[in-house]
Amino acid sequence: MKDRYLRIVSIAGVLSVLIVVLMGALVTNTGSAYGCGNNWPLCNGQVIPTADKQQTWIEFSHRIVSGIASILTVIQAIWIWIQLKKVKEIRFLAIASVFFIFLQAFLGAAAVVWGQSSPVLALHFGVSLLSFASMLLIAFIVFEETLPRAHRIVPPIHRGMRWNFILLSVYSYILIYSGAFVRHTESTLGCTDFPLCNGRLFPEPLVSKAGIQYLHRVLAFIILVWLIITLIVCLKRYKNIPSLSIVLFISLIFIFLQSVSGIIIIKSNMALYSLILHALFVTCFFGLLMILLMLGLRKTNG
Template sequence: MKLLKTLAILSTLGMLFVLIGGALVTKTDSGMGCGDSWPLCHGELIPSEITFSLVIELSHRLVSGGVGFLVLLLSYFSWKKIGHIRETKLLAFLSIFFLVLQGLIGAAAVKWGQSDFVLAIHFGISLISFAAILLLTLLIFEIDKKFDAKSLIIPRAMRIQIYSMAIYTLAITYTGALVRHIEASLVCGSWPFCTNSNPFAFGEYNFHQWVQMGHRLVAGLLFIWVLFLFIHVLKHYKSSKIMRYGWTVCFLLLLLQVLLGAMIIFTGQNLIVALLHALVVACFFGMLSYFILLSSRSARYEKDSSTN
């Protein structure tokens, strides 16, 4: 179990580096740093001519490959050691499947090129892989003190909201990735409107501005939704630390995400701010995924209770 826990921690942290590395590749326009060669770089095992974009792209490939190996080991040993836990096998499969899928999309983009709309899917797939690895890690650490589903009852209406919010968040990450890929991050010079001096001049928007403002709109609606559920949890789950603390973290993460989105405009797309923007949404989606796990357990307990 010590080896399994070490693998889990390394895989989770490694997947965060993969996410940040992918965002860094996009932000620095280093996607073709190795030319159209894959997995080699300009057709060479050791590149003879080193450039900044080559270093970024090659580093991302090496980190992704190393993390892929760790995830493969994690999935195998998890299946073998804690396969009796209901969620283990599914999460092990999802961890590998989506990690391989994102790698294939990245390779296809290098070899044959892809549209910005297809490339924007890449980040969402990485998020799903990260969430699966994170949940697998939580399952491994639960072995010491198993979580009892009976101690937390999440009503069906709340479960539906959690599931829906996770899907909606993936859709928002797609719009955010699309903003990056079509280079629309700074097409609106103001915040929260595209032009604060003339906020409703929708007829003057070009395509890139519509994408940017569309992303801001759906992100704003998510913030309102999370705020609503946060207040609801504080009122109705006073005895549940997991719900209260968990949704407090969710709210604070999304608040930080909104502030970072505004800072991207105010700082002229500062690279550190942009990478933090990607990191925070990954943490937020990870928290949502944990509540999906808790909701699934609560639903199963509810079903078993009604059957008995």
């Protein structure tokens, strides 16, 4: 019975952090970052705000959800530390989940109280993704260890493919950071058409909002091709390990959806729904990629 409750907590933890990430995107894209003024943890000097402004309630709701996610993260970390202490990855992930959820909260609070530069604000989204990924990996392991018929997946991965997963993960984080940087430098509409950039193959001048947007497009195209090649190689070399190809295929779907939502952002002149979908797809993609990386790093004799 306690295994069942642990699975429920792990799912709740993943969903709560995902909601935090999406609400963070909502805060950014509705201009609600200062909905509670420069106050933290209070909101405009109040425990519960009385203002009727939409931005205030969006920011306040984001803080409430972040608090709930933090509590769930700590409870889960303590629980798995005790119950699953023999699992190799679990203690690292328990510490990482708590570290990233509180680092995320600190960066958010710092941005409200002291203000932050665009690079630091972009980093905030990157930390949020690491927080989500750590929770997703924990949930994956919890289900591996507690479901009656489940087993620990330890695919025999060659060194070259293992390094491919590592480099793919690092590159993906850079890509995601570049996307957050695009948003926080207000470069989303630096290119107002697609696939050209303001009617040109290359933006002019290159060092501009159009250049920032164009660089993000190039990075996104590279990872799309990279994933397709990796999937083809896995289908040929690892036919006996379907889990790798399945995770890769779903990851490819999400990166494709993210690309489509990016085009919709431009075509719809930054419609809110397209911005939220863009954040959702990239968050799911990164989480799946971290599962792939974890499987790739597992030793066969482990």
